[in-house]
Amino acid sequence: MKLLKDILYGVSLTAVTGDTNVMVNNVHFDSRKVEMDDVFVAIKGLITDGHKYVQKAIDSGVKAIVCEVMPELVVNGITYLQVDNGNKALAIMASNFYETPSKNLKLVGVTGTNGKTTVTSLLYSLFKKAGYKVGLISTIKIMVDDKEYKTTHTTPDALAINYHLHLMNEAGVEFCFMEVSSHGIHQKRAEGLKFEGAIFTNLSHDHLDYHKTFAEYRDTKKKLFDGLSKSAFALTNLDDKNGMVMLQNTKAKKYTYALKSFSDYRGQILEHQLDGQLLKIDDNELWSKLIGDFNAYNILAIYATADLLGLEKLEILKLISELDNVDGRFQYFISKEKITAIVDYAHTPDALKNVLITINALRTGNENVITVVGCGGDRDKSKRPVMGHIASDMSNQAIFTSDNPRTESPEKIIEEIEAGVEPQNAKKTLSIENRKQAIKTACKLAMANDIILVAGKGHETYQETNGKRVDFDDFKEVKAALHDLNK
Template identity: 40%
Template sequence: MKLEQLINKLLFTHIIGDVDVEVAGIHNDSRAIKDNDMFVCTKGAKENGHDYIPQAIANGAKIIVIQDKQEQYVEGITYILVPDTGKAASIMVDEFYGSPTHQLKLIGVTGTNGKTTTTNLIEHILTYHQHKTGVIGTIEIRYPGYQEEAKLTTPLCYELQRYFYNMKQADVDYAVMEVSSHSLDLGRVHGCRFKTAVFTNLTQDHLDYHVTMEAYGEAKGLLFAQLGNDYEQASYAVLNSDDPWSERYARKTSAQIITYGLGEDALVRATNINITAAGTSFTLTTPLGELELSTKLIGKFNVYNLLAAISAVIPEGLSLDQIKEAIEGVEGVPGRFEAVQQGQPFAVVVDYAHTPDSLENVLRTAQQLEPRKLICVVGCGGDRDRTKRPLMANIAIEMADHVYFTSDNPRTEDPIAILADMTNHLTAEHYTTNVDRKLAIEDAINEAQAGDIIVIAGKGHENYQIIGTVKSHFDDKEIARDQLIARGYTQS
């Protein structure tokens, strides 16, 4: 593609060199550069892409996108100076792949908790009714004929638009994606056209990056600010009416608004909620009518996830009976209140809960099942928001009968220091600390008796642990299952 076409939608560019050149590919990693590629110099927390310009040119780059003026410019290389290389890259990559989201029905889900479950529910409902659907999220990227483990909740624009392009080539109708606050703040989805944007909730997380809840909430709101409502395609904002941030987001968009929640003011709402160990049932009320709904998903937080998913698919022309039929066949989402069953007389549940709010939701759901004793295994990630550590510890201590505080992904932090952040202020005594997560899980299972519930929180679907900079295989479910077998429970 000609460079002149790629930069056509960019404002305030200063070009040094020739624009009548072919662009073979676009990358922000100098190691991936090949002949006639464009290299985008992005600035990160630890790396500055401008430092890698010589390497990119040596590897064959002919176009360099910069936001810092250079002291010297290499002859024969075209430089494009822009105010923000991240946003410029999103626009150019979208153009490079032929604006694939203009040919897909794109549904984005943002919020602190519930993104993965809501995204999977939307995909399940659409797929159940024969719509070819792709998913981009925390667990994986998948569409018919393709599956790949995810590296980021929302990929960089270079990979993201390629996934959308490949989905379109595979005749996918819908793309459903998790949209993180980081991706919104950094402009990764700047070139995407969303048909529907869904907001789950906003609670404390990622303050290591955003610093304040205000900045975090405003970043989430960018999704709704870019959600248009034009003549080509009607757009919809699906908002949780029980979360006060929804009022702000409603003011940011011109899209049609669908509210959901438990209150009477919600367009899509749940009443008469009943939660058991077998699942959850409730009365669903919508502008299309009312019906009784049963699901194998457990917990009030999953009622919200279901309401969000239902609200997102209503504009797609599905009847309530069709939605009900699809939902009642949902088995669950990996690592989200997922049971590990070996025939033991107590419950073992693995969940991705890694924020104060999500941990409280999961433990409250476990309490509602009326266990003899509630045991919790939990840790906090390193190199992440330190302020949530004592909050999560308080919740675990208040809600569980015995807590095993342990490591999550300590990364480059001292795991003992992370545990100290969690426990130094505690006066209660019904907890144990062990930096070895495997031993903590094994001890919890050895302690459990008939009627107990063990909640292993924090990692969920993850099959790795990061200690230092080393990523090693580690799976909470595998460790729990192995220890259950060691106790003599062998019936799967």
């Protein structure tokens, strides 16, 4: 058990009713998990308001309630603590409860529209290859050195973050690389964490269903850098027009990387093929299995970060050359018919455009590019016609299909994607709601040397419709469909 007042250290309280000098078992924001002598933090979420479950928490035997709105009736023997922001309070309490685990390792946060998963995952792999105990908190998974834990959010809730950082402390982890999403920043999930450094990858059209304006989206990302200490480093992509915005108010030491601009870490693409690319970094040539300009930027970010964390430069270059693609990030294979299938998480206009630019740059001119793509339901609708335009304009054939329609009509989503197709590209498009059938159709249309891009889901192994998830893996589906062509 822990003393309540110790867990509350650093939390700004607007009102207190009851005693904070009491022992408590645990901290929860989910009333279904609350047990005797716990603390319940009432969070105002997007779907439900935790204040509705205060009585349920009391019935479960909690010793304290943290809330933004005090209940009209208070129960004797229970401590009530009023705060301005429940999410912020939860994050600080979580850090305190697990004895500020972020201070005991070097935690690096990565934010940006695209590249977060690739950069964090490859940094994890690189430092593992270098012989360190390493942690990873990413969209795909959480790793505590060699042990894997499942994750459902890009940035987990504050309790989950600190719990896993605590496990990393126990395992002797020295470095941890963590994706920090705009949602996570806005909802204060990273509050109270001590970052050794932060990386900005890029910023493009996404999440405007949540943030409403691009400026709000950008400024939310910027808060990660605003909160860095003087001893931390802030690393930004100088080629992105928002790159220097991230550094405007940071106290951290500032560093830049770029392919096109004069920067602290400068890279150049010398040659690229389907199986990799030749880069020049710090006057040293490097062959990487990761292809495309977007991966060149990711590699530069990885190189710079490893250097700032103290690894020797030539060792970093050697280790980068050994790194493989991250699952669902330009993951490809070539069938017996010499058809290349590529699966990528590209679910934003900028990401889709970058992947198609890379694919088209690798063509000799005779191959067709067939793109299968959809847009998620209950998400930013404004990007749908833009995705339709890009896919149809940059492919020989575009097939629009479902991609986690959630509670929306799949047909309606596809119609909104189709709205972005220009008249001259209309004949190049098909709409097939069933994603499995869409992938099969792409495979049937493909001839030898053609390239199939299945975009949007990447590493995801499910399709979500009306609250139900069914198994669905793009990579397995396209591989099976191409295999069936041999029968």
